Amino acid sequence: MAQVRVRFAPSPTGSLHVGGARTALFNWLFARHHGGRMVLRIEDTDRSRSREESARGILEGMRWLELDWDEGPERGGDYGPYYQSQRLPVYREYLHRLEEAGAVYPCYCTPEELAARREEARRAGRPPRYDGRCRALSRQERSDREGRGIEPVLRLRVPAAGATVVDDLIRGSVSFENAVLDDFILWKSDGMPTYNFACVVDDAAMRISHVVRAEEHLSNTPKQLLLYAVLGEEPPRFAHVPMILAPDRSKLSKRHGATSLEEFRQQGFLPQAMVNYLALLGWSPDGVTEKMDRGFMVAHFDLGRVTHNAAVYDVQKLTWLNAIYLREMAVAALARAVTPFLRRAGLIPEELAGPQQEYLERVVGLLRERAHTLEELAALADYFFRPVEGYDEKGVRKHFRGEGAAELLAAVRERLAGAEEFTAAALEAAFSDLAAARGVPRGALIHPVRLAVTGRTMGPGLFELLELLGRERVLDRLARAQRWLEENVV
RNA sequence: GGCCCCAUGGUCUAGAGGCCUAGGACACCACUCUUUCAAGGUGGUAACCCGGGUUCGAAUCCCGGUGGGGUCACCA
Numbered sequence: 187m188a189q190v191r192v193r194f195a196p197s198p199t200g201s202l203h204v205g206g207a208r209t210a211l212f213n214w215l216f217a218r219h220h221g222g223r224m225v226l227r228i229e230d231t232d233r234s235r236s237r238e239e240s241a242r243g244i245l246e247g248m249r250w251l252e253l254d255w256d257e258g259p260e261r262g263g264d265y266g267p268y269y270q271s272q273r274l275p276v277y278r279e280y281l282h283r284l285e286e287a288g289a290v291y292p293c294y295c296t297p298e299e300l301a302a303r304r305e306e307a308r309r310a311g312r313p314p315r316y317d318g319r320c321r322a323l324s325r326q327e328r329s330d331r332e333g334r335g336i337e338p339v340l341r342l343r344v345p346a347a348g349a350t351v352v353d354d355l356i357r358g359s360v361s362f363e364n365a366v367l368d369d370f371i372l373w374k375s376d377g378m379p380t381y382n383f384a385c386v387v388d389d390a391a392m393r394i395s396h397v398v399r400a401e402e403h404l405s406n407t408p409k410q411l412l413l414y415a416v417l418g419e420e421p422p423r424f425a426h427v428p429m430i431l432a433p434d435r436s437k438l439s440k441r442h443g444a445t446s447l448e449e450f451r452q453q454g455f456l457p458q459a460m461v462n463y464l465a466l467l468g469w470s471p472d473g474v475t476e477k478m479d480r481g482f483m484v485a486h487f488d489l490g491r492v493t494h495n496a497a498v499y500d501v502q503k504l505t506w507l508n509a510i511y512l513r514e515m516a517v518a519a520l521a522r523a524v525t526p527f528l529r530r531a532g533l534i535p536e537e538l539a540g541p542q543q544e545y546l547e548r549v550v551g552l553l554r555e556r557a558h559t560l561e562e563l564a565a566l567a568d569y570f571f572r573p574v575e576g577y578d579e580k581g582v583r584k585h586f587r588g589e590g591a592a593e594l595l596a597a598v599r600e601r602l603a604g605a606e607e608f609t610a611a612a613l614e615a616a617f618s619d620l621a622a623a624r625g626v627p628r629g630a631l632i633h634p635v636r637l638a639v640t641g642r643t644m645g646p647g648l649f650e651l652l653e654l655l656g657r658e659r660v661l662d663r664l665a666r667a668q669r670w671l672e673e674n675v676v
Numbered sequence: 677g678g679c680c681c682c683a684u685g686g687u688c689u690a691g692a693g694g695c696c697u698a699g700g701a702c703a704c705c706a707c708u709c710u711u712u713c714a715a716g717g718u719g720g721u722a723a724c725c726c727g728g729g730u731u732c733g734a735a736u737c738c739c740g741g742u743g744g745g746g747u748c749a750c751c752a
Contacts, residue, residue: 197752232751297750304749313678314748339750357681366679366748374750381752405680405747428682428745435744466688466701473690474700493682493689496745500687503702513715556714566713581712617711632711644713 190222191395194248194255195385197229198240201446202247204499205400205430205438208464212427213398214253215465215487225392226258229385230271231378241269247447251457252480257392265392270384277379280387280417281340281372289416290372292338293320294331315368316341340373342413350408355396355425355489362408370409386410390419398489401426401496425489428468429496444501454527454560456515459508467497477510509558520554521547527564533571545570548654552646566645570655574641574663577670581643585634592671597624598635599664608657610649617649638667 194210196202202210217224226248230236245259257263267273284290293316304314321343323331331338344367352360372383379387389397404426414421432442444450450460462478470493471478471486478486512520521543528534528546538546549570550563557563577586585591601620605612621628632648639660645651652660 195752199752229752235751293750300749308677311677315678337750352680360680362679368748371750376750378750380750385752400746401681402746403752406752408680426681431745433687437745463688468688470689470700472700476688476701495682497689498687500702503688506702509715553714558714627711629711636712642713646713648711 188395189393190217190220191225191393192217192222192398193225193227193389193392193394195227195229195388195399196244197232197235198237198244199232199235200240201448202244203438203445203447204450204464206244207247207251207447207460208430208467209398209400209427210248210253211251211461211464212469212487212489212492215483216396216398216489217256218484219487222395223256224254225263225265225394226255226261226268227388227392228259228269228271229381230269231381231384233271233376233378236271243448250447250451251461253461270379270388273384273388274378276391277384277387280391281379281383283418284342284372284416287416289343290340291321291323291343291369292328293341293369293371294323294328294336294338295320296336313366315366316370318369321369337375339371339375341369342372342409342416344369344409344412350411352404352407352411352424354404354407355423356492357404357426357494360404360407362405364408364412367409367412372413382406382409383413386413386417386419389422390414390417394422396423396425398425398427401429425492427492428494430467431496431498433498433500435496435498438499450504452561454562454564455504455508456511456523456560459504459511462511463504463507466503467499468493477507505558512557512560512563513555515554517547517551517554521550524550524560524563524567527560528567528571531564531568533564533568545654552650552654556644556646569640569642574639574666577637577641577667578643581633581637584643585637586667586671591634592668594631594634595638595664595668595671598631599661599668602652602657602664603661605657608653608660610647610653613649613652635664639663 192213194213196206196210214224216222226245228241228244230241241259248255255261257265258268262268281290295316300316303317307314320338320341345364348364350362350364350367352362354360370382371380373379388394407424407426411421430438432438432445434442438445444453447460451457458479461480461483465478465483466476469487469491471482471488471491475482515523525534525538525546529536534542534546549567553563553566557566598617598620601616602608602613605616617628617631621631633643636645636648636651637643639652639655655663
């Protein structure tokens, strides 16, 4: 295969959503697999909808997933600029070629007229296509309209006969009758190219070898192929990847919960898990492997193994993968990753001193296997950073009930106050002793103490937890729980 | 509505005519481990959309139907 050059070409009209991210990932995997180049191009030809801020968000999302690009914004490259809004001269040049060839003509129909005709056609059950009425306007008719101050759009003369065949790397060959295509617009009246034109010009000018994009573009492809033909350019290979659908099988939108990468990030998903999950949506290396690192994905990625059917994304599976990555991460890295979540929850200050950093790592080490997301991890950690503010209701009924509870906590407290060492091993021995002395099972001690010290009925092993909390806080919390029990008859 | 794509459990998928008594994973349900929770282990429920062909033989090939999706913008 000649030099592989792929591109991811988002339009900056919103944040990077899962579908876009998956397309970016497939492009990236394909490029890396073939030792090719990944081009990032921002398609901002819609002046009213494009936002600088969206473009930044998209780049940020790509960086978060560690999908690097070889050419594009902030990196430059030999085929720039990489913002379509800055490529007007290029489009004009290609447009000129089409004009020379007599392949385009001006159309003076207003958007309102066109919309009205479309609506009418739809009501009459006819396909809503442009009828070509401006195709054969005389010079006189044209200058009349220009005289009235109408800025025309430019349309392509599409042949009425024949068929255009898309040879798709994923779907095989797909044929479209040219008769169903209409004379689509290449150049808008505001002086900007349309998507279909800009896209073809750029892919040709940037020497893109493979266009890997979402299936919604499949029906645009014959139009683009027609353009390559009149331009005399060799078209790239196409690969249309299936759509990602919401759980109700409709097109993904905001009302389906998290759909933008940024939201997943804020919910505490890790980029490694995200990439792994996205790769599994529509592709599988062998039907068995679920967890894979980048190296594996790059080594095995194959467009021929991309599925043909749309996929529904499933947060539960993402969550499962995320938990695996959470557990496998180095504690230091994990501590760094949860930090923003702990701050947001008001559990830690802006700056952490050295010993606090070490403490945080130990906390994280204790809780990591109980959390599925960073957000959840932060929530589970609250009692390590602030006093217990209340006791779990069910826990109270179960473990704080009866006359003996306060007395029992007092006994434990006394015992722990006198313990020589405050280590998990020593604490465990102390609990065993005390339980034996009182003739009760250890659980009878463990559960009330956990509730007293953490406010919860669940969590890490009690002894590790007590050691980490330290004698002072443990004794203090036991005393507080005793007082609470005296004030609240259960 | 026209055109195009697609069709294996609730979800993601393996399957390129006999290896399929349809495999894996998430989720779910049991049991197990256990100081709780989580993780882990074991087991279980659950699918080839329907109808015709082709073939000795079809989840796999063909046709039709049905269903879902996409697209028909001076959006990309």
